[in-house]
Amino acid sequence: MENFDQIFTLLAEHEGIGLNTDIFETGLLNIIALVGILVYTGRDFLGSLLEERKSTIVKGVQDAEDRLNEAQKRLSEAEKQLSQANIVISEIKNETISTKKMLLESDSFVAKKDLKIRFDRALATFRSKERQIFIEIKEQIISLVLKKTVVRVKEVFGPKERATALINDTINKLEGDLL
Numbered sequence: 001m002e003n004f005d006q007i008f009t010l011l012a013e014h015e016g017i018g019l020n021t022d023i024f025e026t027g028l029l030n031i032i033a034l035v036g037i038l039v040y041t042g043r044d045f046l047g048s049l050l051e052e053r054k055s056t057i058v059k060g061v062q063d064a065e066d067r068l069n070e071a072q073k074r075l076s077e078a079e080k081q082l083s084q085a086n087i088v089i090s091e092i093k094n095e096t097i098s099t100k101k102m103l104l105e106s107d108s109f110v111a112k113k114d115l116k117i118r119f120d121r122a123l124a125t126f127r128s129k130e131r132q133i134f135i136e137i138k139e140q141i142i143s144l145v146l147k148k149t150v151v152r153v154k155e156v157f158g159p160k161e162r163a164t165a166l167i168n169d170t171i172n173k174l175e176g177d178l179l
Helices: 002-013 028-157 161-178
Strands: none
Touching: 028 161
């Protein structure tokens, strides 16, 4: 920063910045001659370098365009494969759903059939037990009726032989009718 201030201080002391129009003093002719000689002598060398550089750039651009076209072709092919894969995935999903439905329906049918068989067996067992209980109750009622009849006959007829024969005949008839 101090150098910067010194530059402005020197400029202020010496009448400021000016343009030197003396061609010999500024060396402008020397610079122009040097540039001219460089252009004349370096024309072939620079021309061949520039031409070589131009061909390298053109070749690089063409290679880049070729790679771009190839990449675009591969991209479109990959997009086609992706769409085909999505179609296959959706078909697989649909098949999976239909298979699940069929399995559920099959399982439901098997379960219903199994429940029906179990219910029928339980109902048959219940009816069998009901018949067995009914027969047991019937036999108990018959037995009670016969016992009460025997007791009542003994009270009415007493210990006579004829009464005993009558009771036995009646019992035999009742057993045959009730069974």
